[in-house]
Amino acid sequence: MNLTMDIKYLKGVGPKMKEELNKAGVFSFLDLLLYFPRDYESVDILNDKSTWIENSTVIVEGVVKKINRDLRIRNNMTITSIKLENSCGEFYCKWFNMPYIKNNFKIGSKYVLKGKVYNLKGDKGLNNAKVIRNSNLDSMKVVSKYNLRGKLTNTFLNKIITELVNNVDIQENISKEIIKRYNLISLKDAIINIHCPQGKEMLIRAKERLKFQELFTYSLKILSLKKYFKCANGIQYKICEELSIIKEELPFELTGAQRRTLREILLDQKNTYPMNRLVQGDVGSGKTIVAIISMLNVVKNGYQASMMAPTEILARQHYNETCALLKKFGINIELLVGSTTKKNKEIIKEKLKEGKIDIIIGTHALIEDNVEFNKVGLVVTDEQHRFGVNQRCRLSNKEENVDVLVMTATPIPRTLSLYLYGDLDVSIIDELPKGRKEIKTRYTEKKQSQKAYEFALNEIKKGRQVYIVCPLVEENEEMKLTSVEEHFKELQKNIFKDVEIEILHGKMKAKEKELVMNRFKNGEIKALISTTVIEVGVNVPNATVMIIENAERFGLSQLHQLRGRVGRGEHQSYCILVPEVKSEVTRRRMEIMVESNDGFYISEQDLKIRGTGELFGIKQSGEDELLLANLREDMNILRVANKEAQMVIDSEDMEHIKMKKEILRKLSSSSNYICYN
Incomplete structure (x- = not known):
């Protein structure tokens, strides 16, 4: 039996059941093998x-x-x-x-x-x-239970899967040496026992083998990609003298972590192969200035640079900061976002194609097919986890073998980064700029939140500014959550009646959002009632208080990102969490935020509570999805699988070389990392 055969050729599958299986996403024998049970009943x-x-x-x-x-x-x-x-x-x-x-x-x-x-x-x-x-x-002690839809039943699925696994040829695809080292069962036995367990022990071993298989194969693919980049021909840049000038004229001193990261980037730029580097830095650690200096070096070597941000607010902020820092170097910088007028878009695209623009900063508008560069050398992607793989690749593929620099303010646990960013070299900015004071965080029950707003009002009277974050734009009867619009009206009538306050949310037009943000930055607006549109990158040093309504609705990493909008100036800053729901889980989550400002620690705790899909947004369109392995529960397997994959990549043993080539060849036409023969 060939695994690519249409499911209609399997004994027991007639035209009607073929249609039902197709609705469930099962079109071939392989699809059926990978239609794993959702649960098991122990008898x-x-x-x-x-x-x-x-x-x-x-x-x-x-x-x-x-x-x-x-x-x-x-x-x-x-x-x-x-x-x-x-x-x-x-x-x-x-x-x-x-x-x-x-x-x-x-x-x-x-x-x-x-x-x-x-x-x-x-x-x-x-x-x-x-x-x-x-x-x-x-x-009979363990019975498989499947996701059922339409006329599919567990009895029918068990019957046809048993027919298939007993007759199909499933070839082994990792070496005997690895199988022996970890006492793994064969791939065929694992497939059989994941569907038709011969007892609880065999079910456990089947899961272990298939999870290892999936994570090993994925790691092999990512590490091979990394090695390929190291062998490709890239652009060699010289270190231009303007770098010394900009560092001396900065209004602040770079931290040790910023200097270290910049050295790593410049070494990459001097190499003969393309740079593929991730810069991880906690909220407010100063990643953007490192990227700007990197772009300056590329431009002074005669190439163009681009920076893509996930929101217009952040793109405009990067544009303004880049223009301010590089204004004396005679560099042409442009902004291309969704709200750019059609006429201006065409002018910018033409200038970019002709090489009259040195640095282009924008949003997803940069990856449109008709955006062409003249001589691009560096692509920077900010908050990389917010873009799908296809979006990131489309920007870097504008020119072959360009340098790629990606940045994220979401600290990622080391083992998890093997999965998310295994193809990239990693730099970590783990030091905040001098003079920053640690943000003080507290949480309070909803009924006592009036005190939080009185505190915020006192800060405003001292000349400071305040963020208030709500989970919804409009009131929703089904979800008893605080909405921006209703909360704005309430605050405007009561405690903030003598204060200049304003709304900001994603449904507003780009020009409206820009106007509000500029007024807030300039100090005209004292309190900003917003959704999470301010989560990424917004920089207002005079803002010292962040109140987050319905704090239980946000993940820990998102709360940490929001909190990072304050604490950017010389004044003491505060974050006050106002959860609506009372539960032990909510209490513990709020306590984690109170006790720590360490993004890596918070990220680890968030991973334990929520898992990777919600935490890092990796279940996006076009992203690789695991069928069986769970990164929250299977960190140890990932660590071992990645280590074995690295050994295979580095090995000159003929069996390893043959296995690697065969796996990568098969993966080119496969959509999974478990069974691809």
């Missing part, structure tokens, strides 16, 4: 009938004590019953309209039966029980 031997639950399925042992005469009741229905006994007492098994069943039993013989529990006035027994042979006992 243990329960000899004590006092533990039986009515209508549940149990397995029980018993010796036949008596075979009763058939009882004929209404409508010619017959009931066959047998009395059995085990160490816990006596019980009956009954069958309806199956008089022949008694021929399968002998008085004095021991049987194992599986049936549904009935409860007749307190007397429990089994209905329509089936005899289980000893050879099948282990497999």
Whole structure:
């Protein structure tokens, strides 16, 4: 059987069921193999009938004590019953309209039966029980449960999957050496036991093998990509003298971590292969200035540079900061965002193509097909996890073998970064600029939040500014959450009635958002009532208070990002969390925020609570998704799998070289990392 064969050729699949399987995303034999159970039902031997639950399925042992005469009741229905006994007492098994069943039993013989529990006035027994042979006992203890849609049933899926796994040829695709080192079962045994477990132990081993397989293969792909980059021909840049000038004229001193990261980037730029580097830095650590200096060096070597940000607000902020820092160097800088007028877009695109623009800063508008560079040398992507793989690749593919610098303010646990960014070299800015004071964080119940607003008002009277974050734009009857619009009206009428306050949210037009942000930066607006549109990159040093309504609705990493909008100046800053829901989980999450300003620690805790999909936004369109491995639970497997993959990449052993080539060849036409032969 070929795994690419249409599912209609599998025994037991007719035209109607083929249609049902297609609706579930199953089109080929391989799709069916990878249609893993969503859960498993454990069926243990329960000899004590006092533990039986009515209508549940149990397995029980018993010796036949008596075979009763058939009882004929209404409508010619017959009931066959047998009395059995085990160490816990006596019980009956009954069958309806199956008089022949008694021929399968002998008085004095021991049987194992599986049936549904009935409860007749307190007397429990089994209905329509089936005899289980000893050879099948282990497999009956764990039953697979699948995601069902339409007319699909567990019985049907179990039947056709059993037919498939018993007849298909599943080839091994990792070396015997690795299998032996970690005592892994074969790939075929793993596939069989993930669907039809031969007991709990084999199910555990099947999961371990398939998770290792998936993470090993993914790591091999990513590390091969990294090695390919190191062998590709890139652009060699000289270190221009303007770098010394800009560093001397900065209005602040670079931190040690910034200087270290800049050295690593400049070394990459001097190399013969393209740079592919991730810069991780906690909120407010100063990643942008490092990127600007990197772009300056590229431009002074005769190339163009681009920077892509996820929001217009952040793109405009980067544009303004870049213009201010590089104004004396005679560099042409332009901004290209969604709200740029059609006429100006065409002018900018033409100038970019002709090489009249040195640095272009923008949003996703930069990756449109008709945006062409004249001689691009560096592509910078800010808050990289907010873009899908396809978006990031489309920007870097504007020119072959350009340098790529990606930045994120979401600190990523080291092991997880092996999965998310395994193809990149990593720099960490783990030091905040001098003079920054640690943000003081508190949380308060909703009914006591008035004090938080009184505190914020006092800060405003001192000349400071305030952020207030709400989860919704408009009021929603189904979700009892604080909305920006309703909260704005309430604050405007009451505690902030004599204060200049304004709204900011994603539904506003770009020009409206820009106007509000500029007024807030200039100090005209004292309190900004906003959604999470301010989460990324917004820099207002005079803002010292952040109040977050419905704080339980946000992940820890998102709360940390929001908190990072304050604490950017010389004044003491505060973050006040106002959760609506009272629970032990909410309390613990709020305490984590109170006790730590360390983004890496908070990220680790968030990962434990929420998992990677929500935390880093990796389940985006076009992103690689794991079928079985769970990065929250399988960190140890990822660590080992990545280590083995690196050994294979570095190895000159012929078996490893052959295995690597074969896996990468097959992956080129495969959409999964488990079974691709």
